[in-house]
Amino acid sequence: MQGTAIARPNIALIKYWGKRDTKRNLPAVGSISITLRELFTRMAVEFDASLGADTLTVNGTPDNAMLPRLASCLDRIAGPDRHRAHIASDCNFPIAAGLASSASAFAAITVAAAAAAGKELERDSLASLAGQASGSAARSLFGGFVELKNMDDDIRCATILDAADWPLSVIVAITETGPKAVGSTEAMEISRRTSPFYSTWIQQQEQDLATARSAIAERDFEKLAAVTEHNCLKMHSIMWASRPPLVYWNAATMRCLETVRQLQGQSLGVFFTIDAGPQVKAVCLPEHSDAVANALRATAGVTDLMVTGLGDGAKLETDA
């Protein structure tokens, strides 16, 4: 009746922004991501017949903020008549600040809860369940370079290139650690309803996915850099043009982009991407990792840095 799983966050290169079905949480577009190695969420789930209500601790402290979404996830996996559960979440990076903490959290709880409920599910089914809780979580079931495809009535994720086959580095420049003002779920709906650029985004996504897919297959860094930066800036343009506008950047976010541009001017292999938060993720060739980290660390407003390679998909702790 208990299971513990570990999952890593992922960073989308070709982004998910918008839903085609809010009830089943189906994304409006496919996406391509990289799973990170050094950042993780560990979730322990224990069903307990004597409990009257679910409980949650986050890094050892009782915290009910995420409990309703986590409880719905347990209902989908173990059924609504399930025993209540003790859930313990441990995470080694800031939560809800645009670092994909929901991706690793919902991937980990899905794997842990399936084990605790005694269900042996295929990875595809686990990804589908995780995706119903949080769209980006489906991708964290897989390692390396991951593509999420929209199917008729579901999603399908797969690793398209193993981490070891193209070992890139990711430098995360932290500029602010507070939770975001508007959560992604709500923000996506605001964009879908109000942004004049939303329909163009949907139309162009297949082309961006195809370009990124071929760049990854060819390990063509320049091609992947160009399509990733463009796709990111398109997503933020949709947000900026929404009503009310959704601006996740701060002044340091912009300064980090300037730093990346300067490094590119010195012929370093690096590109940026930014999610629904003010942090900047710089993806770079491993031999340029130190230079990129030093330049971002010296950028005004950067409060912390995380340096990581690419890692594995979610795992039961006993399999680790």
Ligand code: 2P0
């Ligand atoms: C992504 N983001 O592809 C995009 C880019 C943020 C910006 O997926 O509503 O927490 O739970 O399905 O997965 C963040 O959104 O949203 C996200 P829900 P999720 O990584």
